[in-house]
Amino acid sequence: MSRGREEAVSWFEPLAAQLQQEGHRRLLVLSGSDTWSQTHALTLRDALSGDWLWVGNDAPVEPHCAPQALKNLLGREYRHAIFDARCGFDVAAFAALSGTLRAGSLLVLLTPPFAVWPGQTDSDSLRWSDSDTPIATPHFVHHFCRVVSADPDALIWQEHQPLPDFPLPSAPDWQPASGEPQREQADILAALTEMETGVAVVTAPRGRGKSALAGMLLRRISGRAIVTAPAKGATDVIARFAENHYHFMAPDALLASDQQADWLVVDEAAAIPGPLLEQLVSRFPRVLLTTTVQGYEGTGRGFLLKFCARFSGLHSFTLSAPIRWAAGCPLERVIADALLFDDDVVGAIPGGAPEIISLEQNAWESQPQLAADIYRLLCSAHYRTSPLDLRRMMDAPGQHFAVARAGKALAGALWLVDEGGLTPALSQAVWAGYRRPRGNLVAQSLAAHGGSPLAATLLGRRVTRVAVHPARQREGVGQALTGSAGAHRQQDYLSVSFGYTEELWRFWQRCGFVLVRMGSHREASSGCYTAMALRPISEAGQALCAQEHQRLCRDARIIERWNGEKIPVDDRWEATLNDDDWLELSGFAFAHRPLSTSAAALTRLLLAVSLPLEALRGRLEEGKEDAQLCTDLALHGRKSLLIRQRQEAAQALELLDRCRCERLKSDVLQWQFFQ
Numbered sequence: 001m002s003r004g005r006e007e008a009v010s011w012f013e014p015l016a017a018q019l020q021q022e023g024h025r026r027l028l029v030l031s032g033s034d035t036w037s038q039t040h041a042l043t044l045r046d047a048l049s050g051d052w053l054w055v056g057n058d059a060p061v062e063p064h065c066a067p068q069a070l071k072n073l074l075g076r077e078y079r080h081a082i083f084d085a086r087c088g089f090d091v092a093a094f095a096a097l098s099g100t101l102r103a104g105s106l107l108v109l110l111t112p113p114f115a116v117w118p119g120q121t122d123s124d125s126l127r128w129s130d131s132d133t134p135i136a137t138p139h140f141v142h143h144f145c146r147v148v149s150a151d152p153d154a155l156i157w158q159e160h161q162p163l164p165d166f167p168l169p170s171a172p173d174w175q176p177a178s179g180e181p182q183r184e185q186a187d188i189l190a191a192l193t194e195m196e197t198g199v200a201v202v203t204a205p206r207g208r209g210k211s212a213l214a215g216m217l218l219r220r221i222s223g224r225a226i227v228t229a230p231a232k233g234a235t236d237v238i239a240r241f242a243e244n245h246y247h248f249m250a251p252d253a254l255l256a257s258d259q260q261a262d263w264l265v266v267d268e269a270a271a272i273p274g275p276l277l278e279q280l281v282s283r284f285p286r287v288l289l290t291t292t293v294q295g296y297e298g299t300g301r302g303f304l305l306k307f308c309a310r311f312s313g314l315h316s317f318t319l320s321a322p323i324r325w326a327a328g329c330p331l332e333r334v335i336a337d338a339l340l341f342d343d344d345v346v347g348a349i350p351g352g353a354p355e356i357i358s359l360e361q362n363a364w365e366s367q368p369q370l371a372a373d374i375y376r377l378l379c380s381a382h383y384r385t386s387p388l389d390l391r392r393m394m395d396a397p398g399q400h401f402a403v404a405r406a407g408k409a410l411a412g413a414l415w416l417v418d419e420g421g422l423t424p425a426l427s428q429a430v431w432a433g434y435r436r437p438r439g440n441l442v443a444q445s446l447a448a449h450g451g452s453p454l455a456a457t458l459l460g461r462r463v464t465r466v467a468v469h470p471a472r473q474r475e476g477v478g479q480a481l482t483g484s485a486g487a488h489r490q491q492d493y494l495s496v497s498f499g500y501t502e503e504l505w506r507f508w509q510r511c512g513f514v515l516v517r518m519g520s521h522r523e524a525s526s527g528c529y530t531a532m533a534l535r536p537i538s539e540a541g542q543a544l545c546a547q548e549h550q551r552l553c554r555d556a557r558i559i560e561r562w563n564g565e566k567i568p569v570d571d572r573w574e575a576t577l578n579d580d581d582w583l584e585l586s587g588f589a590f591a592h593r594p595l596s597t598s599a600a601a602l603t604r605l606l607l608a609v610s611l612p613l614e615a616l617r618g619r620l621e622e623g624k625e626d627a628q629l630c631t632d633l634a635l636h637g638r639k640s641l642l643i644r645q646r647q648e649a650a651q652a653l654e655l656l657d658r659c660r661c662e663r664l665k666s667d668v669l670q671w672q673f674f675q
């Protein structure tokens with residue numbers, strides 16, 4: 001049904017007035033052909049005054065923003081917006097956009113016709129599905145349509161259908177906050193101004209007045225204070241409330257400086273890498289951290305669990321009443337339902353003996369509550385579970401799950417993904433560093449950093465996430481869940497990649513996993529080294545696991561020197577080159593294997609020859625940084641340095657055994673002609 005501007009005005013004006021009066025925002029879904037939904041979105045935009053930010057990749061009007069660029073606009077506020085999900089649905093951006101909308105706003109979502117949407121490919125899937133081409137996402141689309149259709153306040157206008165009705169005002173008139181601290185803000189301010197030393201954290205969903213509170217604190221305290229945040233643009237609200245008490249410094253600049261202050265305020269603290277944040281926090285006598293708890297910033301409750309847990313005597317506060325809009329906002333509710341933001345499953349304590357049940361992706365259709373509880377439990381336990389994970393769980397190929405169900409509640413959940421099965425040629429190309437196709441985290445790493453060029457041909461199943469309800473930990477639930485995963489005999493091994501801590505490693509070891517790799521640098525987000533471990537299933541898996549573990553033991557001493565961290569394996573150091581080293585070294589000298597991967601074999605090579613090999617010895621024996629080496633050797637940069645290091649390795653191999661060197665070189669060079 002097509003309606004002109006007047007009809008749209010006469011329909012939407014009272015709706016907008018109602019929303020303004022109630023202090024609410026609403027979702028309006030325009031579902032239809034591209035032309036229909038675009039035309040109607042533009043008509044609406046003309047009819048109602050507002051900012052009308054258009055979020056999408058091919059926006060027909062200004063102001064607009066690509067979904068992935070939306071994070072740069074966080075901290076700003078808009079009246080009305082259009083989100084174009086016709087070709088791809090970045091749900092995290094959609095949720096983030098909703099958080100920026102003022103009371104009285106409409107969020108207009110453009111979608112394909114509901115009947116064809118489930119079968120249509122979604123370009124956003126390229127970010128999370130590990131497929132080369134976009135895939136259809138039927139489980140998510142069905143879930144989303146189910147949620148919006150069941151929500152009495154979400155408006156759905158479908159092509160060839162009449163405009164939807166909307167109920168008359170039911171909520172009381174909204175009184176916007178006056179500028180004075182709201183009750184919750186006042187209570188927290190009182191506690192903070194009394195705080196003599198320590199770390200305080202304020203967590204809340206979007207629009208609860210966290211930033212305003214931080215600004216108010218700055219105005220009240222007498223000493224000096226510094227504000228830091230991942231992006232300065234997102235601290236406008238703090239600046240407004242702090243008036244002339246606002247002094248901003250970017251996190252890295254602050255760390256590099258010797259600035260002192262009585263207070264450090266960190267806005268959106270969970271978005272700053274943990275190790276950097278820890279160093280910042282330790283420098284100031286009083287610290288206020290604020291962070292958003294809602295899955296779409298990939299942080300949430302996990303930030304409290306993982307980062308804040310390390311501060312004894314942490315002062316923890318929350319803000320619950322919305323200020324940017326009125327309580328009970330229909331837009332906030334529908335988005336929380338659609339993206340399962342309510343991760344409060346840990347509130348209900350599951351009692352009784354848990355039963356382990358395996359589930360496949362069709363559980364999103366057959367047992368949607370149970371499937372949603374898996375996601376919620378993982379969100380509550382894991383630092384960075386985000387809507388990207390929700391979409392991956394629902395529709396990416398090769399996902400499997402298991403739950404430990406105790407009564408109606410979940411005591412634990414396990415999420416697995418299929419990996420490996422690459423062709424021999426591709427696996428060899430990955431080993432040699434020529435190729436790094438998407439996905440297959442552990443399977444590819446076994447080839448790219450391990451000793452076997454065919455490692456990625458094996459079939460593995462990787463534990464993506466496992467979480468046990470805090471009230472049911474140390475009862476063997478985690479072990480039972482991972483145990484159930486080994487029942488798939490067609491696999492060669494079960495694998496896991498995790499940020500190494502002694503406690504977690506103990507758990508994986510108890511579950512029968514063998515350590516096969518330790519990363520060469522700390523992950524920015526967790527400050528931990530990545531560890532990879534395998535539990536073999538087939539004979540081939542057994543052989544691979546034994547070979548990689550032996551390699552790790554033999555190289556541990558060098559990796560420890562590189563990382564400065566003890567690796568929990570026997571030190572089986574050998575100073576002489578073996579076949580494995582020759583292959584490794586030819587991959588470094590003649591292909592693209594990285595230096596960090598070949599460091600132990602290169603160290604043995606340096607022991608075997610007396611050539612000067614300055615670029616290699618400088619790095620591996622003298623521990624010089626790349627920049628220093630470039631200056632010493634008059635090289636133009638890291639790229640030239642690496643070429644030089646590869647040439648030196650080739651020179652040493654030739655000197656040791658020219659024939660063997662030539663043979664290996666010819667093999668390894670072949671592997672780049674991957675079809």
Ligand SMILES: CC(=O)SCCNC(=O)CCNC(=O)[C@H](O)C(C)(C)COP(=O)(O)OP(=O)(O)OC[C@H]1O[C@@H](n2cnc3c(N)ncnc32)[C@H](O)[C@@H]1OP(=O)(O)O
Pocket residue numbers: 381382463464465466467468469472473474475476477478479480496497498499502503504506507508510511
């Ligand atoms: C890929 C990933 O998901 S890595 C991240 C793993 N998940 C998390 O960190 C989320 C938060 N943590 C949890 O949910 C749980 O603590 C899990 C999943 C790590 C462990 O689950 P649980 O059910 O508590 O472990 P379970 O009882 O089966 O432990 C088996 C053995 O592992 C070891 N273990 C487990 N947790 C710990 C711990 N915190 N510290 C030391 N050892 C431990 C113990 O040896 C334990 O046996 P014991 O209790 O008889 O001494």
Ligand SMILES: Nc1ncnc2c1ncn2[C@@H]1O[C@H](COP(=O)(O)OP(=O)(O)OP(=O)(O)O)[C@@H](O)[C@H]1O
Pocket residue numbers: 075077099100176177178179180181182185204205206207208209210211212213237292323324
């Ligand atoms: N006490 C108050 N009086 C008037 N306005 C307020 C008050 N507290 C907050 N606000 C306003 O409410 C809106 C939301 O506040 P703020 O940005 O501090 O929330 P937030 O929790 O940091 O939100 P986000 O997570 O979206 O950054 C802002 O427009 C802010 O100016």
